[in-house]
Amino acid sequence: MIDLIALVIPHFVMAIAVWRLVRRDDLDDDPALPRHDSRGEAARNRAAQGDKP
Amino acid sequence: MTNLALTAFVMAFLLAGFARPFLFVLAYAYIDIVSPQRIGWGPLGSLSISLVAFILTVVMWAAREDKRGIRVSSRQLLMLALLVYCGLTTLTADFPSEAAAKWDWVWKALVFATFLPLTLRTRLRIESLVLIMVLGVGVIIIDGALKTLLGGGGYGELKLLVDDNTGLYEGSIISTVAICIIPLAFWLASYGTVFRPGLLVWLFAAGITFAAILMPIGTQARTGLICVAVLGLLKLRSTKRRFTYLVLIAAGAAIALPLLPASFTERMSTIGDHKADQSASTRVAVWAWTMDFAQSHPFGGGFDAFRQDSVAYDKVVTSKDGTNTTISTEHVIEHARAYHSSYFEMLGEQGYPGLGMWLLLHILGVVQMERIRRRYRVPPPASAANPAPVPPGKRAPAQVITPVDTPQTDTAWISPLADALQQAQIVYLFGGAFVGIAFQPFCYMLVGLQCGLAAYVGRLDAAVHEAERMKRLLRQPTPTPPPPDPLVPDPLVAVRHPTAAGPLLGNNRG
Numbered sequence: 001m002i003d004l005i006a007l008v009i010p011h012f013v014m015a016i017a018v019w020r021l022v023r024r025d026d027l028d029d030d031p032a033l034p035r036h037d038s039r040g041e042a043a044r045n046r047a048a049q050g051d052k053p
Numbered sequence: 054m055t056n057l058a059l060t061a062f063v064m065a066f067l068l069a070g071f072a073r074p075f076l077f078v079l080a081y082a083y084i085d086i087v088s089p090q091r092i093g094w095g096p097l098g099s100l101s102i103s104l105v106a107f108i109l110t111v112v113m114w115a116a117r118e119d120k121r122g123i124r125v126s127s128r129q130l131l132m133l134a135l136l137v138y139c140g141l142t143t144l145t146a147d148f149p150s151e152a153a154a155k156w157d158w159v160w161k162a163l164v165f166a167t168f169l170p171l172t173l174r175t176r177l178r179i180e181s182l183v184l185i186m187v188l189g190v191g192v193i194i195i196d197g198a199l200k201t202l203l204g205g206g207g208y209g210e211l212k213l214l215v216d217d218n219t220g221l222y223e224g225s226i227i228s229t230v231a232i233c234i235i236p237l238a239f240w241l242a243s244y245g246t247v248f249r250p251g252l253l254v255w256l257f258a259a260g261i262t263f264a265a266i267l268m269p270i271g272t273q274a275r276t277g278l279i280c281v282a283v284l285g286l287l288k289l290r291s292t293k294r295r296f297t298y299l300v301l302i303a304a305g306a307a308i309a310l311p312l313l314p315a316s317f318t319e320r321m322s323t324i325g326d327h328k329a330d331q332s333a334s335t336r337v338a339v340w341a342w343t344m345d346f347a348q349s350h351p352f353g354g355g356f357d358a359f360r361q362d363s364v365a366y367d368k369v370v371t372s373k374d375g376t377n378t379t380i381s382t383e384h385v386i387e388h389a390r391a392y393h394s395s396y397f398e399m400l401g402e403q404g405y406p407g408l409g410m411w412l413l414l415h416i417l418g419v420v421q422m423e424r425i426r427r428r429y430r431v432p433p434p435a436s437a438a439n440p441a442p443v444p445p446g447k448r449a450p451a452q453v454i455t456p457v458d459t460p461q462t463d464t465a466w467i468s469p470l471a472d473a474l475q476q477a478q479i480v481y482l483f484g485g486a487f488v489g490i491a492f493q494p495f496c497y498m499l500v501g502l503q504c505g506l507a508a509y510v511g512r513l514d515a516a517v518h519e520a521e522r523m524k525r526l527l528r529q530p531t532p533t534p535p536p537p538d539p540l541v542p543d544p545l546v547a548v549r550h551p552t553a554a555g556p557l558l559g560n561n562r563g
Binding site for chain 1: 058066196
């Protein structure tokens with residue numbers, strides 16, 4: 001019974017954490033860092049040409 | 054039912070990795086810490102689930118992760134050097150088969166720790182790894198704490214989920230690691246974004262801390278008590294209200310001490326006098342043997358070299374007969390006793406070069422975390438790259454759009470995390486003096502986390518500098534053209550109309 005409680009509590013919290021992580025965009029793209037993907041590059045190119053990003 | 058649920062959990066974790074590859078890293082960390090294959094049965098028991106997760110982690114990183122801007126730090130290179138060196142000592146080990154068995158998990162721990170910082174590209178990734186490490190250890194310590202509270206503790210008697218006491222399920226090791234995670238749990242409760250700070254989160258962190266402190270009591274591992282004392286001192290440095298902290302500690306100790314089991318206080322009292330305790334006497338004798346061994350084997354004897362030791366010492370035995378107390382000495386001879394110290398483990402197995410690399414790895418970690426801790430202790434001044442917080446009800450000032458994507462920097466979490474990681478490492482280094490955990494994978498995950506945080510801070514600095522540089526460039530006044538010379542005629546400018554020939558050819562649609 002004790003083993004069961006000890007297993008269930010942290011695993012339940014971990015399951016919620018994984019569920020939330022799957023849905024978070026900032027897992028792969030940190031908003032504090034400049035983007036390195038194609039959208040970021042395109043935005044930079046437009047800004048360099050004087051257009052709105 | 055438990056086994057099926059565990060199997061389903063691991064499978065779901067791995068499946069989630071196909072959606073977000075970084076989750077494989079977390080899955081591997083979870084499997085390495087909790088070892089669900091040892092708790093469960095069936096597919097998890099027969100399959101090397103740890104190796105599967107490891108391969109998936111590396112393959113998915115190679116195939117789908119953004120690898121631009123990654124750098125290998127000096128500490129990662131140091132771990133690689135240690136890996137190669139350990140591989141060489143394994144080839145020439147005094148006990149080849151035993152050494153090969155240890156090498157089988159050591160290489161994975163070192164490779165994963167070296168690889169880990171490459172994946173920790175975002176704040177959320179760093180946080181989620183801390184979360185899984187805390188919760189993974191939580192699985193073991195919640196079990197231990199509940200059993201301790203119900204009177205199931207005792208030296209070598211506390212059974213933690215599995216029947217064998219290897220890895221993190223060993224009493225002294227889990228006592229040390231449990232204390233290591235306390236600062237990380239509090240950091241999560243203060244700065245977490247997966248679970249935002251709140252009453253429930255704080256209660257959970259307090260529960261984990263309570264469970265962690267119960268581990269040295271439940272296992273009666275003296276190492277754990279030393280770790281608690283070390284962490285208490287370290288917290289004194291980082292806490293703002295020191296007097297309140299000291300009063301709380303004193304009150305907590307006054308309440309807890311009478312409630313502690315007699316066997317615990319009796320065992321803890323042997324910390325100061327090792328001659329009265331066989332376990333402590335053995336350690337001292339093995340350490341002396343290891344120093345002699347290193348003189349003749351400066352490059353170590355390979356993994357499990359302790360199997361050739363033979364130690365002899367005099368143990369002080371105190372016996373009471375009514376009012377008379379008799380003190381006598383008993384000559385004890387023991388063979389193949391483990392090092393019971395990470396420092397002597399490194400010295401005996403990897404010799405002076407291995408010990409040097411290992412010490413350098415950890416000393417650099419402490420220094421690096423101290424630098425980050427101090428640097429980010431005070432939030433940086435407001436700038437375009439780091440806008441000042443806007444009071445509620447007021448509009449934010451208009452910002453200049455720079456050609457680079459302006460970073461929205463929140464650095465308040467960095468210094469406390471560096472502090473927590475440093476505290477965890479110092480606790481590990483003190484605990485490691487009395488238990489052989491030089492190659493414990495959890496501790497290398499801590500090192501990997503430190504490298505990841507340092508690399509993240511480096512990228513953050515680079516982004517802020519780039520934003521500032523671009524801002525300066527935009528603010529520079531453009532050179533005004535010289536006034537036109539009236540004697541020089543304006544040049545003729547040829548303008549090409551897009552449909553210049555249209556009306557002439559009679560195809561004007563108007």
